[in-house]
Amino acid sequence: MPRPRLREAGIQIGELPPGALNAITDVAGVRVGHATLVAGEGRLRPGQGPIRTGVTVILPYGGNVFRQKVRGAVHTINGFGKACGFEEVRELGVIEAPIALTNTLNVGLVADALVTYSLSQSPEIGIQTGTVNVVVGECNDGFLNDIQGRHVRAAHVHAALEAAAVGPGAVGGVGAGAGTSCFGWKGGIGTASRVVPSGAGGYTVGALVQSNFGRPHDLTICGVPVGQRIAPPGSGPGVTREQGSIMIVLATDAPLVSRQLGRLCGRAGVGLARSGSHHAHGSGDFVIAFSTAQRIEHDPAALTMTATLLADERAAMTWLFPAVAEAVEEAILNSLFRAETVVGRDGNVRHALPLKDVLAMLRDSSAEGSRSGERRVP
Amino acid sequence: MPRPRLREAGIQIGELPPGALNAITDVAGVRVGHATLVAGEGRLRPGQGPIRTGVTVILPYGGNVFRQKVRGAVHTINGFGKACGFEEVRELGVIEAPIALTNTLNVGLVADALVTYSLSQSPEIGIQTGTVNVVVGECNDGFLNDIQGRHVRAAHVHAALEAAAVGPGAVGGVGAGAGTSCFGWKGGIGTASRVVPSGAGGYTVGALVQSNFGRPHDLTICGVPVGQRIAPPGSGPGVTREQGSIMIVLATDAPLVSRQLGRLCGRAGVGLARSGSHHAHGSGDFVIAFSTAQRIEHDPAALTMTATLLADERAAMTWLFPAVAEAVEEAILNSLFRAETVVGRDGNVRHALPLKDVLAMLRDSSAEGSRSGERRVP
């Protein structure tokens, strides 16, 4: 029996309802795929293993994203990280390739694999027309994984792209989350979504995270300081030194320009802070957002295009912000709830968050009913 | 008997100990002064009153800040606000005048008053040497105050500067906090501080906030969703529409360059998020930070200076980040705990947060002892 996601365990974050899947794939068209690499055991032999890593790809839709781009934005909360492709997103406000997440030292190879993929879809790149900008994020999974080995190769990226699908998708220790750690426990991939009220446009916001951050005693769930009571076995200074990071990907069907997507990115930190993060020195905390509402032609016939744009001043923006905060917080917790214990290199262990104890603690704290289910969308 | 601050009511935020005063003035040399303007009652007569506003000034030390500047940084969380003086701080990394906080429409006059003050201290400005950059922040207190009247004049700024002092200082509905609102309650000025472990340098971080943000049902104290249970009387959509903002000023004696002070600013949002903010569309959320560790000559004799700088990689930075998050969260809550009910223009009321109810709710939630006092600095 698989471990439950947060909401399946009866815990509700925030006031807005999730989409049907409570996943980034609630945003119509969005696809997620993983390639998970687990091989070997025992002592670390750099370059050989053990391997606990992978790659996760997020596609705005199932087609040629180079020829028809989507509006996008990036945001750096703490820039201690190697995410690539950010400069061009800032300048042009579009995403033109699948987004990939992987381990820190693998960014170059994964970026190259995305180039290969883009060339295979659009062989005109570099010959008849410009170049392609790929966005890759990363977390350091070196506590469990032979990170020096850079084991994620082009074939894995292509497998993840092949596997990318709409639907609920896998979470926990999959793909780029195979080897990550969160608050001293096993972290990984998590996702969640929110739908804003119909009077605010009924738009969906989805979040997907690769969680790999946090000091054990800071873990907070629904405001309850779980980490102060429940500590990972054997958490000493060596184990718990903050080396982490988080990559956050946001998708929405709200018709936003890149400036507004950047505003959404700025609210991802709210959900992150509520889970217990303080954006530690060594934690590369990055956000990437895109809107599926309009496709931008690579080579448009006309000088201008007609666009439907959301007004900043109206109810939609008012609700999109808490929607992001809630979805990110829940996505992080889902990554913890779903991840199973992993033994990695040198016998290093990241234990699964002990849900029974956690749920008991949350139940005690909400005996008075205050912490779940009371928020309602007006 | 005055209302207690958070810690006097037995509530403890975070794991780090506060300084002796639990105030921004724990950073040696820092001075704070207020001028509080309260006059008139009844119907709003734009330009005349009622007046519920003021100005708060923060001085890095008791001397001529133009001639001997301090390192500084600014950070914009949500730029819907009129804070001024930011461009030059970004370029040069110094603060060279007292920092002032006031109401939104009063920024121009208060900036001008700071220029007057700087000229009086340094009559060479504009004649023998350059100009002076003043930093002013603001919140919209128009729910209670005749904000169109811009009642804060040069005399009030000078009075606040005259009154500026080391020591515990006033908090709540004073100075720039006289007319502000927070989570639908009366907000105002709040302050708190943290001291990092001696092994991490024993540095102090102080925060001072002008709180004016938040939807009533989002108020969160120590993770407890107080706002879901306890609502301000009469809070309907008209009363509770988010119009808010928060100004956050950070001071430290850690020897940081402006880049590092900017990193500290980035953690102010963590404390803010934990209090219940999601950086709403209309909320101008700004952070200003300075370090008192070294003075920078306006007109140095030598080409170079010798500086002691904190290493990013060591324990000090590791602790300064949660210190900021904790101090900001507590400063916000202190502003709510200490502010008294205010009746303003058109009979608009901002009630004091009902501490008895709040404390009872917090006690219930922490019956199992989880929420206070368990965190300890290693």
Next chain:
Amino acid sequence: MPRPRLREAGIQIGELPPGALNAITDVAGVRVGHATLVAGEGRLRPGQGPIRTGVTVILPYGGNVFRQKVRGAVHTINGFGKACGFEEVRELGVIEAPIALTNTLNVGLVADALVTYSLSQSPEIGIQTGTVNVVVGECNDGFLNDIQGRHVRAAHVHAALEAAAVGPGAVGGVGAGAGTSCFGWKGGIGTASRVVPSGAGGYTVGALVQSNFGRPHDLTICGVPVGQRIAPPGSGPGVTREQGSIMIVLATDAPLVSRQLGRLCGRAGVGLARSGSHHAHGSGDFVIAFSTAQRIEHDPAALTMTATLLADERAAMTWLFPAVAEAVEEAILNSLFRAETVVGRDGNVRHALPLKDVLAMLRDSSAEGSRSGERRVP
């Protein structure tokens, strides 16, 4: 007989044609107004005079800019300056009040006067709805002017707003340019415009500058190092110390979002560099841009709006960039060509650029015909 503008003297910058007026007011609807303050002579008596300063206002159109905003962007080339209102433009991408330029120490009072003006047009501000963001730029005219006196008062701002008009407008030592200096000569207000080819949309870009920068020997006109041959009388180190700045305002009727307007701002530095600037340490070099193509309702009825947006990839963007570079370079030179000699405080003199000598030098350099008139729009 007035001094000629650059093009009237037979000199042509760049390849694109100017608009009918060769001024920012070629962008339909844009209005410019000045209030020029000249009073007193002789020794500086701080606070009293002599006065050589003023204010220049630029209105995107002749109506209520608060209720119907225009898209805008700001850009800081060198942030050593006191320009205000930038944070909100960055966040929301709109300009909602007339833009004003003045002297450095007068920013606060001029900002306050713009608030007064906005309140008079829109008395709902601060009462029924939000607040107003005003953008003010500045240059240090303290070499000629009693800058400590902050002589520009609300009445002058209102007079400039009253006087604001379409049409060719005054340039040289008027308004905010009354007391400024450029390359050791008298600078001031300058303007120019460019029209992109009809196949690229036929859009107009206009630039208006307040010039106050540059070392005498760096002055360059059409690539000719004029400053190396022709020096201002008596230019010694005291006179020529770089204290300057430049404010650049760009207007266009091209339908750009704020991100794209920001891209235009980035090309203003090209024109500035070609005139001889290297963005000196003490030179606050700022750019403000707006598009008149669409008005953004302050309080829109609908969640979304329909917009026509320019594609980044097509010919329009290709031509808007050199259009900005050319218009800014020519606007700067126009400010020098038109400004008359001014004697200011303490008998300090800024001489008018000696056009006869300059034109002779340019003629010599272009004997071989290379420098004017050869560039043609394909």
Next chain:
Amino acid sequence: MPRPRLREAGIQIGELPPGALNAITDVAGVRVGHATLVAGEGRLRPGQGPIRTGVTVILPYGGNVFRQKVRGAVHTINGFGKACGFEEVRELGVIEAPIALTNTLNVGLVADALVTYSLSQSPEIGIQTGTVNVVVGECNDGFLNDIQGRHVRAAHVHAALEAAAVGPGAVGGVGAGAGTSCFGWKGGIGTASRVVPSGAGGYTVGALVQSNFGRPHDLTICGVPVGQRIAPPGSGPGVTREQGSIMIVLATDAPLVSRQLGRLCGRAGVGLARSGSHHAHGSGDFVIAFSTAQRIEHDPAALTMTATLLADERAAMTWLFPAVAEAVEEAILNSLFRAETVVGRDGNVRHALPLKDVLAMLRDSSAEGSRSGERRVP
């Protein structure tokens, strides 16, 4: 007989003297290495050739840059490009690996090769300590080169690192400049340096560029519009469509923090603009700067370090800014002066700038002596 560099041809840019080599390697310790890939002729067979590309590496000093970093900064003039590693430089203000330049689609593989190199020097990375941030810049050489082939592999990067040396170094069509184009001519690698007056500290600034930008008719040398007279053979719209970019690397021995290095970066655009660039839409214009003055320990023993820092206000900064502008302008022109004609894929040709014609045109323009040699350092 090799083609001369600019200064060898008697042309002098600016007023400051160059260093002994007039190269980035004038900054003591800086090393530059190239691997140049030229193979095949005739029709483009994507993935196979013809190959006209390479990689250029810049090392701050000859040692382990990971363990002892140098202060650094990055700056984006126009973000249409794929440069990587920028986020961490912004956050931490250091460079911790050799900087590499290559072709656009090769960034991933070159970044990966730099990781391999860093791991070989510092096998503790990812095991005992953090990760490594590599900075790679790029230009699109697809007009001459089979860019889809990504022919620069780890072995080439390692060869360039092996070859890296102090001394004059190769320029023109070498390394990352093997296949680039500039103003429709053959571009490539260029370098230059400047020394500020001894009273300003006598510091050296060096620039190295990979030039690949510009419309033919915009080429400007010493202010003379060379491109209006001398056009590359066969330059039609197909040949001359702006696809370009420029990567600019700055080195200095001045003791600057990252904020100040960022200020230097901002002046690179001045030199670029004077050569004829207007930062075209498709031109990714990026600047990377570092200071060799102090090494920053990866794992310092102490909480603080002592640093000598340059005062912003003094003469050194005053001179470093024009030094950057001059060095960048001359480095660009050197890349054009030294590059030989290259025939690439599909018989595409980039001709060498015809120096005889250019020099004749420059001589005519400076008949009156105004353009060379008159600027002197006070």
